[in-house]
Amino acid sequence: MKELLIIAIGSALVNNVVLSQFLGICPFLGVSKKVDTAAGMGGAVVFVITIASFVTGLIYKFILSPLGFEYLQTIVFILIIAALVQFVEMFLKKAMPPLYNALGVYLPLITTNCAVLGVALTNVQKEYNILQGVIYGIGTSVGFLIAIVIMAGIREKIEYNDISESFQGTPIVLVTATLMAIAFCGFSGLI
Amino acid sequence: MNNCTERIYNGLVKENPTFVLMLGMCPTLAVTTSAVNGVGMGLSTTVVLVLSNMLISMLRKIIPDSVRMPAFIVVVASFVTIVQFLLEGFVPSLYDSLGLYIPLIVVNCIILGRAESYASKNPVLPSIFDGIGMGLGFTVGLTAIGIVREFIGTGAVFGQQILPLADAAAGKGGYVPVTIFILPPGAFLVLAFLVALQNKVKNNAAKKGKKVPESAGCGEGCASCGNSACGGKVFPTGNEK
Numbered sequence: 001m002k003e004l005l006i007i008a009i010g011s012a013l014v015n016n017v018v019l020s021q022f023l024g025i026c027p028f029l030g031v032s033k034k035v036d037t038a039a040g041m042g043g044a045v046v047f048v049i050t051i052a053s054f055v056t057g058l059i060y061k062f063i064l065s066p067l068g069f070e071y072l073q074t075i076v077f078i079l080i081i082a083a084l085v086q087f088v089e090m091f092l093k094k095a096m097p098p099l100y101n102a103l104g105v106y107l108p109l110i111t112t113n114c115a116v117l118g119v120a121l122t123n124v125q126k127e128y129n130i131l132q133g134v135i136y137g138i139g140t141s142v143g144f145l146i147a148i149v150i151m152a153g154i155r156e157k158i159e160y161n162d163i164s165e166s167f168q169g170t171p172i173v174l175v176t177a178t179l180m181a182i183a184f185c186g187f188s189g190l191i
Numbered sequence: 192m193n194n195c196t197e198r199i200y201n202g203l204v205k206e207n208p209t210f211v212l213m214l215g216m217c218p219t220l221a222v223t224t225s226a227v228n229g230v231g232m233g234l235s236t237t238v239v240l241v242l243s244n245m246l247i248s249m250l251r252k253i254i255p256d257s258v259r260m261p262a263f264i265v266v267v268a269s270f271v272t273i274v275q276f277l278l279e280g281f282v283p284s285l286y287d288s289l290g291l292y293i294p295l296i297v298v299n300c301i302i303l304g305r306a307e308s309y310a311s312k313n314p315v316l317p318s319i320f321d322g323i324g325m326g327l328g329f330t331v332g333l334t335a336i337g338i339v340r341e342f343i344g345t346g347a348v349f350g351q352q353i354l355p356l357a358d359a360a361a362g363k364g365g366y367v368p369v370t371i372f373i374l375p376p377g378a379f380l381v382l383a384f385l386v387a388l389q390n391k392v393k394n395n396a397a398k399k400g401k402k403v404p405e406s407a408g409c410g411e412g413c414a415s416c417g418n419s420a421c422g423g424k425v426f427p428t429g430n431e432k
Binding site for chain 1: 213216217220221261264265268269271272275276291294295297298300371374375376377378379380382383384386387388390391394
């Protein structure tokens, strides 16, 4: 139990997926203009990464590993993730329309979110079992949610500020990310 | 042959993936802690880009339009796996320092973007040169950022100490490295100034009435890339109507 807690806190705060591992930078910069869309994107990522880390964990343990096909992991994982995102989208559309309306538009974007593939590959690299893998997935995606929501909150305030011409748009967002990354460095003493 | 040199010029200067199009930001930020890592990542990406452009261009008349994205992904993922094993076998030190980011070349927007926008529509030879041009452009971009970060962060370039370091214990004056530049925040900071510089150049050019190429991708976030080139079309969702 203690070990699982350390994995969760470590992946959510200490090694934050966006601010220290640079995975999922693209949605982090692209979909963080408003707090509610950012929260939607973050929610969709939590949902997909949790399922993806479970499914890729199962497939690696029961199909790839016994057959000696470990070297196919990159190809297999990316196809699983692409198919899974599609499947989740269809399922939500039929079974849970309110959730689909909240997350739907963000789901297709997640296929190319490198954080999803990154989590699947890290789970294999660190030799996590399936439970640890899922916890790591949840931790990582919650870290993403935290980062993107904070970023969106700051960006809504930045809108009212007078920023020099060259720094408008992406540069000021990156400067904000710099300061957030410095703040998150403070968590490194946590575990 | 003229067309081929034009492709290389296009990739290196006119549509440089790092400085102009702002594609592939994840590896750009993550691996540029030193110039050597930048070169290694850039060249690995180049190899994958050239090979996948070549194969996709060869297969462009065979792959049905509706499944082209999954087909491209399989092609790219296969070459990435090959490159990963070659690096592990022959350059283990680079393999260790790039780590997770080698398999993540698969989801690099540059590669799928070029496959979609160039290789799937053009003959084999220009596609190969397009891959070489874009790959070298990416390598130059990563190396430049790597040199800046390594120089400010450690006072060295390519592992060679340029500025003599200060040694407080020996009472020797010298350069005090700004370590934060080789830590994650430094990556964001260097990129912020880079994009600001690019905006400055673009604004000046726009004032003079020159046309400037639009940044196509991750500058505004892969959201746009995800929509057009990669995610949105991996499998047809039926939502497009």
